[in-house]
Amino acid sequence: MKHASQSDFGRRIAIAQTSVDKWEVLSALTTASADFDISHRTLTVLKALLTFLPDRDIPTEPGRAVVFPSNRTLSERLNGMPESTLRRHLARLVQLGLVNRHDSPNRKRYARRVGQGVELAFGFDLSPLNGHADQIFITAQRATRRAERIRALRDRIALARQQLIALNDSRFAALIENARLVLRRKSSEQTLQDLTQEMETKADQNAVQQ
Numbered sequence: 001m002k003h004a005s006q007s008d009f010g011r012r013i014a015i016a017q018t019s020v021d022k023w024e025v026l027s028a029l030t031t032a033s034a035d036f037d038i039s040h041r042t043l044t045v046l047k048a049l050l051t052f053l054p055d056r057d058i059p060t061e062p063g064r065a066v067v068f069p070s071n072r073t074l075s076e077r078l079n080g081m082p083e084s085t086l087r088r089h090l091a092r093l094v095q096l097g098l099v100n101r102h103d104s105p106n107r108k109r110y111a112r113r114v115g116q117g118v119e120l121a122f123g124f125d126l127s128p129l130n131g132h133a134d135q136i137f138i139t140a141q142r143a144t145r146r147a148e149r150i151r152a153l154r155d156r157i158a159l160a161r162q163q164l165i166a167l168n169d170s171r172f173a174a175l176i177e178n179a180r181l182v183l184r185r186k187s188s189e190q191t192l193q194d195l196t197q198e199m200e201t202k203a204d205q206n207a208v209q210q
Helices: 006-010 022-031 040-051 071-077 083-096 133-167 170-184 189-209
Strands: 019-021 057-059 100-102 110-114 117-125
Touching: 019 022, 022 040, 022 057, 022 133, 040 071, 040 083, 071 083, 133 170, 133 189, 170 189
Parallel strands: none
Antiparallel strands: 019 057, 100 117, 110 117
């Protein structure tokens, strides 16, 4: 599957819902992390940002989901992550278009309150997560199905390998060894498909001959 790019997240799609559960979006992003090229440490930083959003749902409107923890506060919530590392992961979230910066004139993060409400906030705007929720959920579903197919292919390769081993035929030694190595690696779906077809064909042909 093609990896999602910065420009993919940069285009805000039509919104089909008024709010989205922040933990469901995070879970879907975790499932599809390889497709979006997001490291698990970057996701950990995003999770920390989400904990500063008081509501479970992420609102649609820009500016309604701004969180404003300092780097020190974020670092403490991330069990002492170095601020240089934290800044790198924050920059990655912004680069991907999952989070927007809403900077104050002095680049500090804070909120101006009127009564019990926040009138103006400067920090990280999490509303892009809402705008991209449909894309994130669809990609996560595809990633889940791909993982299921890969598990099935690996099982078929393991079975075919045992069948070829049982034949005790030196002609299959290289194929058997290749299968062992492939099963030890994180191989692509296409690689697994090709190897499955080759091994099952060999196993079936020799079963007929016997």
